[in-house]
Amino acid sequence: MRVLISGAGIAGPALALWLQRAGADVTVVEKAKSPRPGGHAVDVRGVAKGVIEKMGVREAIRAEQIDDRGFALVDARNRRMAELPADMFGGEGIVAEIEIARGNLARVLYDATAAGVTYRFGDKVAALTERGDVTFASGGTAKFDVVVGADGVRSGVRALAFGPHTEFVRPLGGYSSYFTVEDPGDLGNWSTMFNAPGGRAVVVRPEAGGTAKASLSFRSPAIYDRISRDEQVRVLTERFAGVGWRVPSLLAALPAADDLYFDEVAQVHVGKWARGRVVLLGDAGYCGSPLAGMGTSMSLVGAYVLGGELAAAKDPADAFAAYQEQMADYVAQGTQLPPGGIAMSAPNSRWMIRARAMSMSMMGHWPMKQMLAKQFLKADAITLKEYAPALTN
Template sequence: MNVLISGASVAGPALAYWLHRNGARVTIVERADAVRPGGLPIDFRGTAMRVLDEMGILAELRSRATGSGDTAVVDADGNRIATMPREIFGGDLEVPKEDLTRILYDLTKDDTEYVFGDTITALTQDTDGVRVEFEHAPPSTFDFVVGADGLHSRVRALAFGPETGFTHSMGYAFTAFSMPNYLNLEHSGLSHVAGDRSVNVGAIRNNTEAMAFFMFPAPDVPRNREAQEQAVRTAYEHVGWEAPNLLAAMSAATDFYFDELSQIVMPTWSTGRVALVGDAGYCASPMSGRGTSQALLGAYVLAGELSTQDSHEKAFAEYEHALRDYVAANQEMARQARDMFGLTPTQEMFDAMAAAGTDDDSSDNVTLKDYVRLAQ
């Protein structure tokens, strides 16, 4: 089995690991020139922890844990009005995203062909495979192509149609960037909610730096950095607390990130010999706190089904059957969190959110097949 994966963030390398372990030959094409640095801290929970353990990287990830604690919610004068428990967005384990992407790359680089600085431009399918054209490399044919290329997936656009047919905007934009830890935060964060927008800052990299995170209503999302920065400044020009100081640090950030908050909802995650995994097929938005876990479980299940079913049609169908309810629950959770914006933050609200994901019936505890045993 010869598989091409588009995207070298989390879902792509995780899928490559499981596919190679099951005997496949894998190539990953990535538009960036190298593994992307930076990104928000990411967390794992529930069944995703077991998958990380089976990949042999859980112990190393634990050694990279952020150790982040609770976030104090403050008013415009900096007075604490509530505490957001770390369990809401910290999961069972939280690590810097760049640590996870580097670990996954190191885990797979010797067995996977990585092609950086290139992208797919065309896909042509027949009953035997997929002919792929690239921006730079010569055309090649693969048994399967998998889009693990995120919210704005190129593979999805080529194989399924325009992004507008599957993107469900949540009406917000968000931006994040790192900066000096001038507030001297120690494994903790601060958050200020001003009506329908919030500004947040938390310690990262063992308190040596901080990361600012803004979320605000945005019907239109600009695509160049200058316009994006201006949109953030406009949205927060009348917001107090530390907003002016955080905005002043924005232009100097080398890891500035800006995007819309959207979900991807599709009637199917595959067409012919092309499939999608992670945000490309079922983004729940950062409001869910489950995007990384979805990517890991999606990779595990997709590779497992391809290695144990007697046809790719059955494999893709079983892949969807195993994860549809899990994805739907995560997307609903994100919508509920979005709907809380505009409400006055209370301790009761945050305590209820923290408690919702801790019981045995949590959607994070997904029952999946033991593909290692089935493949034997």
């Protein structure tokens, strides 16, 4: 079986690992010139923890984990108003047991597959048909039995085979940014969040090596469409002007940040994930947004299921149907927003900020704790099949 996977982030290399074990001829194409480093922290939850054990990468991930002790809400004087330790909810709460920088997880998966998979960096799919005929941006052409779009929320493969982004990407009314700053030295290995009126949220999250990841998010209609980096800096500076806490120092560091990420907060919903020999995986087909907190786990679980079904089926169409059937309920739950959605994450008024802090301070107590525990059970909302032994060697 000849398989082309577009996207060398998390979902793509995870699928490549399963398919190479099954004996497939796998190529991964990625528009970036090399594996992308850094990035914001992602987590591995529920059944996805069993998947990384089957993949044989758990120890490599353990070596790269972020020592994040919990999540705290603070006021402008840096006084804690509420805190949720990482071990609350059995390691499945806001901060999970396994937290790792996105780029580090991608590198672990790349290292696990580089010897048996062909990677084409600095290239992308320019055209394709549902029969698997592919033209690359570099000019070459090839035919594949399966083409997988694992290239994120704005999937190029999805746009070519399924339709424009506007049909599948649903803005949630806000924008988020991430960039690296020096560790301020007083985080105590806790992710710390500050809210300002006007739907503005600031998070500083510890990393290894003396750095931290800063996040500036704000509520807004979808008015910024793929703006330049200079425009991103300008928008963030204007939106967060006059905000206290650590924000002035974060804005001062922003222009020099070489890893600035800025995008709208959005979900992806695609009714049927396959057309002909083209299939979608991870954020390209189903994304709940960072607010839902299940993107990485759904990508890892989806790669395991899709890889197993492709290895077992004689016809890709049968594999795609089984993949969608098994994943449907899990994805439906994993893409659900928490109560309140973006309005709860970034309240507009001072009164709502205080009310949210009071609500969070009660999360460790009955009955709120029992209610939230049910919310976090969605990470286990699938029973995984066991596939051929060759896939788990």
